[in-house]
Amino acid sequence: MITFIQGVLLTLLAAITIAIVRQRNLFGVVILAGIYSFLIASVMMVLDAVDVAMTEASVGAGISTVVLLAALHLTGSREYPPAHAALLPLFVSAVTAGALIWGTAELPKFGVSHAPIHQNTAPKYIEDAAQHKMPPNMVTGVLADYRGYDTLGETTVIFTGGIGVMLIMRGRRRKSKGSDAKSKSRERSA
Amino acid sequence: MIEWEMIAYHYNYYITIFLMVSGLYIVIARGNMIKKLIGLGLFQTSVYLLYLAPGKIIGGTAPIYDKAYQVYSNPLPHVLILTAIVVGVATLAVGLALVVRISEEYGSIDEDEIFEQDEDQ
Numbered sequence: 001m002i003t004f005i006q007g008v009l010l011t012l013l014a015a016i017t018i019a020i021v022r023q024r025n026l027f028g029v030v031i032l033a034g035i036y037s038f039l040i041a042s043v044m045m046v047l048d049a050v051d052v053a054m055t056e057a058s059v060g061a062g063i064s065t066v067v068l069l070a071a072l073h074l075t076g077s078r079e080y081p082p083a084h085a086a087l088l089p090l091f092v093s094a095v096t097a098g099a100l101i102w103g104t105a106e107l108p109k110f111g112v113s114h115a116p117i118h119q120n121t122a123p124k125y126i127e128d129a130a131q132h133k134m135p136p137n138m139v140t141g142v143l144a145d146y147r148g149y150d151t152l153g154e155t156t157v158i159f160t161g162g163i164g165v166m167l168i169m170r171g172r173r174r175k176s177k178g179s180d181a182k183s184k185s186r187e188r189s190a
Numbered sequence: 191m192i193e194w195e196m197i198a199y200h201y202n203y204y205i206t207i208f209l210m211v212s213g214l215y216i217v218i219a220r221g222n223m224i225k226k227l228i229g230l231g232l233f234q235t236s237v238y239l240l241y242l243a244p245g246k247i248i249g250g251t252a253p254i255y256d257k258a259y260q261v262y263s264n265p266l267p268h269v270l271i272l273t274a275i276v277v278g279v280a281t282l283a284v285g286l287a288l289v290v291r292i293s294e295e296y297g298s299i300d301e302d303e304i305f306e307q308d309e310d311q
Contacts, residue, residue: 002201010205017212017232026224033228040235047242048252048263052271056238059279064231067279071224071286075293089219097211104203111248113261118247122264129255138253138265139272147269154273161280168287 002110006046013039026078030068037061051139202243209236221301223289227282234278241267241274 002010016036023029037060044053108115125138125146134141143151197204209232216229245264253265293299296307 002198007201010201014205014208017209020228020232021212021216026222029225029228033231036232036235040238043239044242047246048250049242049245049268049271050252050254052238052242052268052275055272055275056235059275060235063279064282067283067286068224068228071290074290075224075299086215086219089215092218093211093215096214097207100207100210101204104200104207107200107203108244109199110202110243111246113247113250115244117244117267118264121266122262125265126253126255126262129253136255138255138262139268142265142269143272150269150273154276157277158280161284164284165287168284168291171291 003046006043009039009043009046013043026072030065030072033068034061034065037064051137202239206236206239206243209233209239223292223299223301224286227285227289230285231278231282234274238271238274241271 013036016032016039020029020032020036023032037056041053041057041061044050044056108117125134125142128134129136129138129141134145213229213231213233213236216232217226220226220229245267247261247263250261250263251259253262253268255262289299292304296304298304298307
C-alpha cells in the first residue's frame with residue numbers, strides 16, 4: 001500500500017500535469033514544468049531513490065528550466081490556439097491509457113519484497129556492499145563499476161548532444177551574416 | 191464492484207500512465223514546438239516513475255549500506271534512471287537548438303504556420 005504522503009504527491013503531480021496541458025502561455029508552461037520536476041523529485045525521495053531525486057532536482061528543475069527559458073527568449077513566449085479539433089489525439093491517448101491500465105492488472109503489488117525485480121541482481125549488490133567490495137552507496141558503486149559501460153555511453157551521448165547543439169548554432173551565425181533570414185524573423189516577431 | 195485495495199496498490203502506475211498519456215497528447219495535439227518538447231519531457235519523467243516504483247520495498251531504506259538496516263530498495267533502477275535523466279537533458283538541448291533555428295528561418299515555432307509557409311513556396 002502506498003503511504004499517505006506519496007498519494008498526496010502523486011495527486012499533485014497529476015494536477016500540475018493537467019495545468020501544463022491546458023496552459024497556453026509558454027512562460028507559464030516552463031514554470032509549471034519546473035514545479036513538476038520538483039514534485040517528481042519529492043516522489044523519488046519517497047520511493048527511496050535519493051540519488052535520482054538529487055539529479056532530477058538539479059538537472060530537471062534547474063538546467064532544463066534555464067535552457068527552456070533561454071529558448072523562449074530567442075523565440076517568443078506566446079502560444080497560439082490550435083486550429084483544428086483535438087479529438088483524434090484524445091482518442092489515441094485514451095486508447096493508449098486503456099491498454100496500459102489493462103497491462104498493470106497483472107503487475108505485482110507495490111512495495112512487496114518478494115516481487116521478481118528484487119530476486120536476481122539486487123541481493124548481490126547489497127551483499128557486495130555489506131562485504132565492502134563497493135562503496136556504501138550502492139548506486140554509486142553500480143554506476144561507476146558494475147555498469148561503467150552504461151556511464152561511458154551516457155557521456156558519449158552528452159558529448160554528441162553538445163556537438164549537435166554547437167553545429168546547429170554555428171549554422172545559425174553563418175546564415176545570419178549572409179542572408180536576410182534573421183532580419184525577416186525580427187520583422188515578424190516585432 | 192470496484193476493488194479499492196488493488197487501486198490503492200496500483201495508484202503509482204495509474205498516475206504514471208496518466209503522465210505518460212498527457213505527454214503523448216501534448217506531443218500530438220499541440221502545434222507549438224516548445225510545448226511539444228515539454229510534452230516529450232512529461233513522457234520521459236513518467237518512464238522514470240515506471241522504473242522507480244517497482245524498486246521500492248515498503249519498510250526498506252535508500253540503498254546506502256549501514257549495519258543498522260537489513261532491507262534496501264533495489265539500486266539498479268536508480269542507476270538506469272540516473273543515466274536517463276542526463277540523456278534527457280541532452281536531447282532537450284538539441285531539440286531546443288533546432289527550434290531556435292526553425293524560429294529564425296520561418297519566424298514562427300507553430301507547426302501549422304510552418305507547413306503553410308512550406309506550401310506557399
